[in-house]
Amino acid sequence: MLARNDNQQLFLYRQVIDLVRQMQQQGTLRAGDKLPSLRNMASRLQVSVPTIKQAYQELERQGFIQAREKSGYFLRASSQSQNKLKKPRLNSKPTQVSRQQLIEQVYQGIHQPGNLALGISNPTAALSTQKAITRALRRASNNDTLSPFSYGPSYGCLPLRQHIAQHYFSQGLQANPEDIIVTNGAQEAISLALRAIAKPGDVIAVESPCYFGILETIESLGMLALELPLCAEDGLLPDDVRKAISRHKVKAVMISTSISNPLGSWLTEERKRAMVSLLEDAGIPLIEDDAYGDLYFGPVRGKAAQYYSQKGLVISCSSFSKTAAPSLRIGWLLAPGFTASLQRLKRAYSQSSSMLSQATLIEYLRGGEYERYLRQLRQVLQTNKERMISLLQRELGEQVRISDPKGGCVLWLEFPKAMDTNLLFQQLLAEQISVTPGVLFSATDRYRHCLRLSFGLTWDAGIETGLQTFSTLARNTLDSLSC
Ligand SMILES: Cc1ncc(COP(=O)(O)O)c(C=O)c1O
Known part of the structure; x- marks a missing residue:
């Protein structure tokens, strides 16, 4: 129950905010998790539903949680406002494309039995x-x-x-x-x-x-x-x-x-x-x-x-x-x-x-299941997205900018310019992890420091371990660059 006296009565919603933030810090709530419903939280804390709603709306405004249509409120990965991706500056001219060898290697990595397929965009694998x-x-x-x-x-x-x-x-x-x-x-x-x-x-x-x-x-x-x-x-x-x-x-x-x-x-x-x-x-x-x-x-x-x-x-x-x-x-x-x-x-x-x-x-x-399936799939993908962003932010911090996709099942990671994700891709393959190096997404070399990861997977401990290995290798590569 929340502490209250006459002065505090007005600020009950602030205590709710603090409580949700505490739950996140203690790991009771993780990125992508659903918050208790308004009614449930109100009855647990013995405050009114409008108080909880006010708190959730404020947390949403702060980018800490996200309201999802007909589903409730969900914890987001921490805000990346400091670290957003920028529009690339391109001085483009029409260019011949040639990336075949690397594409073949990426596909081999994806289809190799036992590999963690972070390199493939297959949303239905999540559900x-x-x-x-x-x-x-x-x-x-x-x-x-x-x-x-x-x-x-x-x-x-x-x-x-x-x-x-x-x-x-x-x-x-x-x-x-x-x-x-x-x-x-x-x-x-x-x-x-x-x-x-x-x-x-x-x-x-x-x-x-x-x-x-x-x-x-x-x-x-x-x-x-x-x-x-x-x-x-x-x-x-x-x-x-x-x-x-x-x-x-x-x-x-x-x-x-x-x-x-x-x-x-x-x-x-x-x-x-x-x-x-x-x-x-x-x-x-x-x-x-x-x-x-x-x-x-x-x-x-x-x-x-x-x-x-x-x-x-x-x-x-x-x-x-x-x-x-x-x-x-x-x-x-x-x-x-x-x-x-x-x-x-x-x-x-x-x-x-x-x-x-x-x-x-x-x-x-x-059969009539399709629309319901799509609704569920969108939920699962959003939860996976928040979990993946949160884990990568924790492991890599300021060393990487991460996209905030408005749909789909992939994240775009941008490392400092000196990073070569082709090399990281090779190191990861040796660890049975497939990713998609950034150079594949342009006819030029301009995205050599970038990389695509898929969150279209059934989330489990194996993915978290794989992402930790990914982060360790990425950090090592970055450290060796600054030596
Ligand atoms: C943006 C985009 N367009 C088209 C395709 C090809 O889709 P399909 O598997 O239906 O051929 C893909 C597959 O990954 C894609 O990501």
């Missing part, structure tokens, strides 16, 4: 869908109307395209299922989108840092990447896009619609709208990568850029890999202005996507 998808697979195998063992239409199964259209409808966009093309993951969607509008030697403006799968696709198509700086908090600024298209002959701009990989930045609706209108006025197609759109941590989902399109120059790419199972390899394209050419390309390059995967997904979506 497995295996049982539900296995049940759906069984139902799909017996559903002859979906022809799961046959060749299928190049643009995909109609019930799946209808489901994807409903997904857009819930964002206020009326998409015609006829304009949706089912692909082999977002990766194929991006590749087909690039082929549909650009040719070798053309310049594609991308975010920087940029997901390495996009850079590798640009490389494989012989196109050039023009890197535009991302703000860690706000994503791409329309002004930077305006400057880039006035200085270079940009054939297409590729952006993450809501949540970027690796920064986890969030593009606001105003900026998205401005970006679409700027590019459509200039006659430049916008390819949006919305693979992480459903994994937002704020109160609402960001809309697809397609929603703001007036002239049909937006090509939307997305996927079920981050929200159902990457192994199904099912993504999609929605591009009313390019449907015919994209359908032709899909047929030419992969004929169709697996009917068994599509049928499984249809059965899974019909």
